[in-house]
Amino acid sequence: MDSTTLLPPVKEAIEQFPHHFHEDAASYASPLGAAWAPGRVNLIGEHTDYNGGYVLPLAVDRVSAFAGRTRNDQTVRLWSTHFNAYAQFSLAGLPESFEEQREKIPGWARYVLGVATELIKANITLKGFDAVITGDVPLGGGMSSSAALEVASAQAYALFSNHSFSIGEDNATLTPLETAGLCQKAEQNASGLMSGILDQAASCLGQPRKAILLDCRSLEYRYLPFEDPGVSVVVIDTGVRRELASSAYNERRKQCEEATQRIRTLILENEPDNTEARSIKALRDITPEQFEQYKGQLPQILQQRAGYIIAENERVLQVVKLLEAGKIEEAGKILWLGHAGLRDEYEVSCKELDVLVDIARDVPGVLGARMMGGGFGGCTINLVRNEAVDALSQAVERHYQERTGRQASIDICRAAAGPSYVLFEN
Structure with a gap:
C-alpha cells in the first residue's frame, strides 16, 4: 500500500x-x-x-x-x-x-x-x-x-x-x-x-x-x-466529556433487568398457559402489546426505562425498512423520536445535547438529529441534506456557545x- x-x-x-x-x-x-x-x-x-x-x-x-x-x-x-x-x-x-x-x-x-x-x-x-x-x-x-x-x-x-x-x-x-x-x-x-x-x-x-x-x-x-449522494452524516461534539462507569450507565442496565423480571412474572401470573413467557430473558422479548398491558403495575422509573428500550427496538426495525427502500431522508424523522426517548424516558441526555438537537430542528434541510452514545455528553448525529450543512454549522456557531458557554465542533463522517x-x- x-x-x-x-x-x-x-x-x-x-x-x-x-x-x-x-x-x-x-x-x-x-x-x-x-x-x-x-x-x-x-x-x-x-x-x-x-x-x-x-x-x-x-x-x-x-x-x-x-x-x-x-x-x-x-x-x-x-x-x-x-x-x-x-x-x-x-x-x-x-x-x-x-x-x-x-x-x-x-x-x-x-x-x-x-x-x-x-x-x-x-x-x-x-x-x-x-x-x-x-x-x-x-x-x-x-x-x-x-x-x-x-x-x-x-x-x-x-x-x-x-x-x-x-x-x-x-x-x-x-x-x-x-x-x-x-x-x-x-x-x-x-x-x-x-x-x-x-x-x-x-x-x-x-x-x-x-x-x-x-x-x-x-x-x-x-x-x-x-x-x-444528497445526504451527509454530520456529527456535532458538545465538548462535554463523561465517564460512563461513574455515570448511570450500569444503573440503567440493572433497571432494565429488573423491569424484565417483573414483566415476565406478571405475564406468568396472569397468563399461566403462556409458555413463551417462560423464555423471556431481556426487554427485547417483551412485545409492545405486552408492555402496554402490564406497564401500569411497574414503578414509574421502570416504566420509563423499559418503555424507551421496547420502543427503540421498534424504531431500529422501522429505519431498516426505510434504508432497504432507499429512503434515507425518511429515516431522519425517527432520529427525533429516539432523542426524545433518550431525554425523557431513559434520562441519559444533558443540556448541551438537547441544545444541539433543538438548534438542528430549526434548520431547514436537517432531516433528523439525536444524541449518540452512552449519554451525559459526547456528540449528536444529524442526517442533513448537503445544501443545509453550512446552515447547520452557522446555526451551531451562532447559538450553541451563547446557550451553553461551550464550543462545539462539527465533523462530516462517511x-x-x-x-x-x-x-x-x-
Whole structure:
C-alpha cells in the first residue's frame, strides 16, 4: 500500500515512531508496520445492545492507529500522541498478572493490556512490540474511541506477532464477531463498565457505504445500503466529556433487568398457559402489546426505562425498512423520536445535547438529529441534506456557545471499512 493513501492518523503514527523509539531497526524482529480500526456512529438503537436488542451502526472514516515494530521479548511499549505519555507492560504472566499490571499503567493503556489478556486466554501466542498510538476518533464523544482502540489493538497484535493469528472473514483465526466479543470483554475489564457489543462489532464489521443491522443476542448481522449522494452524516461534539462507569450507565442496565423480571412474572401470573413467557430473558422479548398491558403495575422509573428500550427496538426495525427502500431522508424523522426517548424516558441526555438537537430542528434541510452514545455528553448525529450543512454549522456557531458557554465542533463522517494493516519493507 502506498503510504500517501493512508488515513492521516496512520501516517502520523508512522512518522512519529522513530521520534519516540530510537533503537536501530536491526534490533527489531520485524519491519515497520501499522494497524488501525475505525470508530462508529450509531444511526439508531441506543442502549438496546445490552438488552439483547437491535442496533444499526456504521463504521466511520475516523480511526485509532498503531505504528511500530515487533520486539525480541515479551514487552509492549507504547507512546500515545494524544496523552503525550509512555506506557509499558509485559505479556509474560498474562492473564494472571492482569490486575497487578493494570494498576501500574495509565487508563488508555489498560485497553491494550486488556486485549492482550483476552487473546492469551484464547490460546493465541503474542509477541512484544513498540508502537506509537494516534487517532482522530473524539475521546469520550460517543463515537467509540475505546472500541476503536481495542479493535486496533487486536489488529496490531496480529500484525506484530508476525501473523501468528489473523482477524477477518475467510479462514481467519478470529471472525469479526469473535474479535468484537473479545474486545468487549477487554473493555469491561479495563473500565469496569458492563458495556454491550455494539461498539466493537461496528468497528470490526465496517464496510464502505453500508450500515450494519446487528442482532445483539444471536449476533446475526446483515448489511444495508447507506448511500445517498444528497445526504451527509454530520456529527456535532458538545465538548462535554463523561465517564460512563461513574455515570448511570450500569444503573440503567440493572433497571432494565429488573423491569424484565417483573414483566415476565406478571405475564406468568396472569397468563399461566403462556409458555413463551417462560423464555423471556431481556426487554427485547417483551412485545409492545405486552408492555402496554402490564406497564401500569411497574414503578414509574421502570416504566420509563423499559418503555424507551421496547420502543427503540421498534424504531431500529422501522429505519431498516426505510434504508432497504432507499429512503434515507425518511429515516431522519425517527432520529427525533429516539432523542426524545433518550431525554425523557431513559434520562441519559444533558443540556448541551438537547441544545444541539433543538438548534438542528430549526434548520431547514436537517432531516433528523439525536444524541449518540452512552449519554451525559459526547456528540449528536444529524442526517442533513448537503445544501443545509453550512446552515447547520452557522446555526451551531451562532447559538450553541451563547446557550451553553461551550464550543462545539462539527465533523462530516462517511461509512467506512473495518480494521486493516500495512507492513513496509525495511
